[in-house]
Amino acid sequence: MSADRREWPLYEVFVRGKRGLNHVHVGSLHAADDAMAVRHARDVYTRRNEGVSIWVVRADAITASSPDEKDPMFAPSGDKVYRHPTFYDIPDNVPHM
Amino acid sequence: MNDEYAGDSSQWAFGTGFEDPLAGVDTTVPQGVDPAELAAYCLMLGDDALIMSQRLSEWCSRAPDLEEDIALANMALDLLGQARLLLARAAAADPGVVPALPEGSPVPAEDALAFFRDAEQFRNVRLAEVENGDFAHVVVRLLLFSVARLALLERLRTSPDQVLAAVAAKGVKEITYHRDWAGRWFLTLAQGTEESRRRLETALEALWPYQAELLAPHTGFGVDPATLRGEVDVVLDQVFAVSGVERPGDAPPSDAGREPIGGTGRELPGGTGRDGAHTAALAPLLAEMQVVARAHPSGRW
Numbered sequence: 188m189s190a191d192r193r194e195w196p197l198y199e200v201f202v203r204g205k206r207g208l209n210h211v212h213v214g215s216l217h218a219a220d221d222a223m224a225v226r227h228a229r230d231v232y233t234r235r236n237e238g239v240s241i242w243v244v245r246a247d248a249i250t251a252s253s254p255d256e257k258d259p260m261f262a263p264s265g266d267k268v269y270r271h272p273t274f275y276d277i278p279d280n281v282p283h284m
Numbered sequence: 285m286n287d288e289y290a291g292d293s294s295q296w297a298f299g300t301g302f303e304d305p306l307a308g309v310d311t312t313v314p315q316g317v318d319p320a321e322l323a324a325y326c327l328m329l330g331d332d333a334l335i336m337s338q339r340l341s342e343w344c345s346r347a348p349d350l351e352e353d354i355a356l357a358n359m360a361l362d363l364l365g366q367a368r369l370l371l372a373r374a375a376a377a378d379p380g381v382v383p384a385l386p387e388g389s390p391v392p393a394e395d396a397l398a399f400f401r402d403a404e405q406f407r408n409v410r411l412a413e414v415e416n417g418d419f420a421h422v423v424v425r426l427l428l429f430s431v432a433r434l435a436l437l438e439r440l441r442t443s444p445d446q447v448l449a450a451v452a453a454k455g456v457k458e459i460t461y462h463r464d465w466a467g468r469w470f471l472t473l474a475q476g477t478e479e480s481r482r483r484l485e486t487a488l489e490a491l492w493p494y495q496a497e498l499l500a501p502h503t504g505f506g507v508d509p510a511t512l513r514g515e516v517d518v519v520l521d522q523v524f525a526v527s528g529v530e531r532p533g534d535a536p537p538s539d540a541g542r543e544p545i546g547g548t549g550r551e552l553p554g555g556t557g558r559d560g561a562h563t564a565a566l567a568p569l570l571a572e573m574q575v576v577a578r579a580h581p582s583g584r585w
Binding site for chain 2 (some may be wrong): 195216217218219222223226227230231234
């Protein structure tokens with residue numbers, strides 16, 4: 188690889204393993220455009236039969252929470268145990284719970 | 285190994301073991317098919333895949349990007365898988381094509397064909413064997429190769445030989461991707477920079493003379509590649525048109541070291557790769573590919 192060439196933009200890759208499961212973030216790669224990113228994702232992340240569907244998104248299109256905001260963002264939910272639906276008795280005849 | 289994946293080994297290209305690739309498949313040669321002709325045909329297609337695979341795998345760690353490096357390695361493995369099945373099919377149809385090995389050697393027939401034949405016994409097209417060049421070179425080589433191979437495999441899906449038909453059906457999916465990869469890069473390089481276009485045109489000029497051999501007439505069993513010329517030309521002309529690249533004129537390979545005869549410019553005295561007449565590039569390629577297997581003819585892998 189030559190050091191002087193301009194880098195292709197970074198893409199984040201999401202792969203869905205099989206029908207019914209969510210797309211899961213599997214990693215990132217470089218590509219010149221969206222179409223090339225899908226093909227690169229196929230070549231890099233689905234070689235071992237991992238996927239049936241690929242999403243790619245340019246990393247700079249993602250808005251993320253900042254580590255500086257960690258406490259105001261996430262600490263308040265730490266002691267709200269009553270937000271978990273664990274205080275109900277589930278009848279035996281309710282499926283898929 | 286994770287049980288979730290171990291359950292169904294058929295999802296892996298080679299299975300999870302390296303047993304007979306045609307295990308459980310009825311390899312009886314269908315009535316009306318000459319076993320020697322079937323074997324010769326499978327050898328031809330298997331050798332194309334094997335030698336092309338070897339050239340592609342030489343790209344490993346040398347591609348311009350990690351992503352393309354893996355793409356090239358993936359395609360090399362696809363072709364190696366096709367080679368394995370086709371060489372195994374050739375051996376099953378006509379055991380006479382398999383080179384003799386020392387008594388008790390555990391080397392399977394497809395490995396004996398890959399590793400214990402010399403250059404003049406290989407039947408691959410010379411397009412597959414010529415030395416690698418730059419990235420544009422591998423793009424052009426793969427484009428010419430996969431356009432012709434895809435057209436051929438599509439027809440072979442209805443081959444009277446069920447084994448060959450199944451190998452072709454599997455291969456069509458793989459080569460469709462190879463052709464797509466090469467076509468996209470052909471367009472990208474053609475419409476990229478002055479330098480990328482110059483390299484692409486240089487590679488096309490160097491490799492085009494070998495293209496005709498992919499479509500050389502073949503008599504006997506199997507789809508005659510010569511009947512594919514029309515559809516191959518349509519696809520290539522489409523790629524050339526969108527890329528704004530002129531279709532090169534037909535001329536025999538300049539580096540084959542032989543003078544052309546006749547008016548077509550497509551045949552060379554002494555034959556082509558299909559007859560075992562190869563360029564000087566094949567022997568060194570085989571030497572590297574075969575050295576370990578030949579050093580240990582009784583080895584278990």
